[in-house]
Amino acid sequence: MMALATPQIDFAAIEARERVSTKKKWPSLIVAALVSMIWVVPFYYMAVSIFKTHPEYTANNPLSLPEGLSPIIDNAISAWNTAKMGMGLANSAMYGLIGAALAVFFAAMAAYGLSRIDFKRQNFWFMLIFSGTIFPFQIYLIPLFFAYQKVGIINTHFGMLLFYTAVCIPFPVLVLRNYLNGLSREMDEAARMDGASEFRVFWSIILPNCIGPMTATFLLQFTWIWNDLLFSTVLGNRDDVRSIMNSLQIFHGSYTTAGPNLSLTAALIASLPAIVLFLLLRRHFMEGMRVTGL
Amino acid sequence: MEATHISRFGVGDKVKQETDIQLMERIGWHQVKAVEDRAMRRNFWKAFAFMSPAIVLVCGLLLMPVVYNIYFSFTKWKKFAGLDEFAGLSNYAKLPGNPYFDEAFYNTAIWVAASVVFPLAIGFGLAVFLRGVPMGNIFKNIIFLPRILAPTAVAVIWFHVYAPHGVLNSLLGMAAGRPVDIGWLYQDNTVTPAIIATFVWQSVGLVMVLVLLGLSAIPKDPLEAARIDGATSGQVFRHIVMPLLLPTLVVVTILSVLSGFTTFDLLWVMGVGYPGQRTLSLAVYMYFESFQKGAWAFGSAIAVIIGIVVFSVTWIQTVMQSRVDKMTR
């Protein structure tokens, strides 16, 4: 932070200047609108295509308005059944909710151990856990693929949950540990002197105070799990275990004969939960960005 | 512990110069330390109990695989056989000069560079530009929206945008007045730029939001004061805004580099029609070698190479970041 000598500032004049400058910026509004078109067009394209039948789609310009609204029902039913989206959505929901929740909980426990209890070589243990994030995913694929086969958990819900939980632990540990380091120790010292066990201190005092960063990291990790394609393809590719993105990719890859209107409908169905979540919890998402130390 | 401090108890005229060892014995330092050590050890096990689920999961599913991957890369493992045959460095020797590997390496370098530079430049520009635009929040939300979509969904949408009879060609056709039929995802010189464009489309929103957060965290007073002092906007920007933003930008860069190396979803879904799909990046090449050809040992070697490259780049960046931190302190 720079310390500057601040002479008397005429706030009123500044405000007046700001208001005037905003008014002059209407042309920039038009520019902004044009620029944001680049982001709007693909969404618009998706929106009009899901209402078209396949012949209708091929006959007209891809950006043309649909002739009617009824095809969406057929498209949705077709995509849902052929791509087994119900199964995919349920699987991803389960993996995301349980995996992210468990990961954040275990991370909170580890962060508590790392920041609230004094012991030697804390940094070593922290780096051990955090080193889970520094390797590119490719390096996990082959060993996990074969280990899962050997142990018999490949293509199982349990196997997927196990992996998702493990991979979502390191980052929350970083965030929560930093956060806990900033929390004052008075409360837990008091509780400890009152005779509370470590676990009680953790459960009743620390956890409730971490709801903010825990929710933020939960949302981030839930989104990561929801979006995963690679690990579901490699570790859980059976049709009753697949994640939603895996189902979407298979649908898009093998059924491209079915037409863009179907693939786009499927993409929309697969994305709806994330969009809804975002709109409802926008604040927490932004909080998530902030809290992760950026 | 060879301490060099003087005994605290030597005050006044009768300063008694005792050695550190005598002092420690007098105050019972060793006994205190022994008690403390026991407490620390007890604490360690308490802490370990809290850390154990995390440690077990991370070691078992993330760290052990790395060790095994390195081991596999030194075997002759292929398809159904050869796991126990030692191959020395032969898998690695096969890499340089292999046309697919070379091309994948080159494309990955392009990807990483592009995935750092473009989102940063465009995101930054948009942030600065949209700050002063009325109703700016609407535009910011629109540009951020793609970020919450999964890369797979974005890839499916853009696959059709780039299709020969898709959105881009029809827009170009309307502009040019005649039908445009470019196979964006099928040609050597357009496939990587096209997919990079999609990547930028999706990630710009995040950079923009982060820069906006950074910009709004800069207190207005110094800016106003500087302007009153006669500084031009350019100078204000260069000397006040940028240094305060630098930490944010550095972190964004590090994240972009890592994601540039491991991008898989976009390339796998959008590159499906491109014959040279396996060369689009090292990550995709590794997948094809391992899972399409069953060359497990070779694939492991590629994964190790990716790991080493990522490591080095991240290490360089972390060093740079600590330097930046020192600069802005």
Place this chain on the structure above:
Amino acid sequence: MNFKTKLFSLAFAGLMSVSVVSAYAGDVTLVHDKPFWAEALQKVADAETKATGVPMKQNPYSPPEQYKAYMQSSIAANDPPDIFTWWTGGVYEELIKTGAIADLDDVWVDLIKSGEFSEGVRDFYKVGDHIYGVPLHLSRWIVLYNKADYAKAGISEPKDWAEFVANAEKLKAAGITPFVATTQDGWRGFIWFEEIMLRTNPEAYMGLHTGKVTYDSEPVRNAFKIWADWYAKGYFSDPRSTEEVADFAKNKGAMNLIGDWAIGLVEKAGMKPGTDFGAFIMPNMDAAMPSSTILEGSPIMLSVKGKAKPEVVNALKYFVSVDGANVWAAASGNALGNAKANPPNDIVKKINADVAAMKTVSFPRWWEAVPADLQGELVAELNRFMLTPTMETAESVMANAQKLNAAHWADKQ
């Protein structure tokens, strides 16, 4: 809801979901990688369930490389699926060498005795002294043609090569694109390559697969010259299309060189076999050479563990029985070589008659015959040619293909 309650309900939900027992235990499950046949296979499975009382299901995997990886790893873990589909050729032999596959000699004794299958079909699945598979489908690669287009151009089924090429020119003159050919799904690049090789130099075609003929030799170059020439004349439709069947059904081209399993798909897309479209076997360049066709016959195989279960063997037997074959033919338009079953459609009936009349010889498909390691990379090179079909690309494709080919055969020494 306070935090503790949230936590416990999540944990409870987790335990509940993890304890869900797989619905596949106890059933016979056919594992395969052809999702476009999932519905049809389920119909056969349902008929089998009715016939034998043991529930049968089918489980599709996608994409094929994930399916192959799944098979490799499940064999490595000593837990292969009981009954599954595969391919013939190099990957067939690889799988058999692992020792995890059961031989089906006893099943075949019955099949031959009943007169339902010929020894020729049986030997298609022989490796060494034993037979390891039964047909999932036996398909010949033929040229489907749009009858309306032929009428418009005033042409009929070609009797020889000259007529075949002349027909293409007449179609072009009538404003119709002669051939539909795409790179859809990434595997189709070899289709025209193998056909042109077969028609011009079958010996060289077979030599490619044993390493005796190189990919940059004259026979291959000649094939590419013909292929590139036809592209230059505008005989082919847009290769980038991702909907080959739909393209043919919508008349983006008059002919489609494909396996006869596509007849069912074209019918679903709206053309009636026999009335709207027909088929013929492409003639050879040299009329003196015997009539030949590419034959494709994906096998159904049993693992050793699967063969030990009587319900699995019964499911297999049902599939290739007359009843099973008829259900399969009706559901998918595929034949599997059972002489006593109904031909799935008029076109196959007609081709069968042609084959008998011309004493057509069968050749293996490039996809199976090529060494397994080279399959993915070589077909990618052929796709590359289709997207930029010039002789310049052809030379580079041939050079790359030969480099890989040479490295493979050198390794084998």
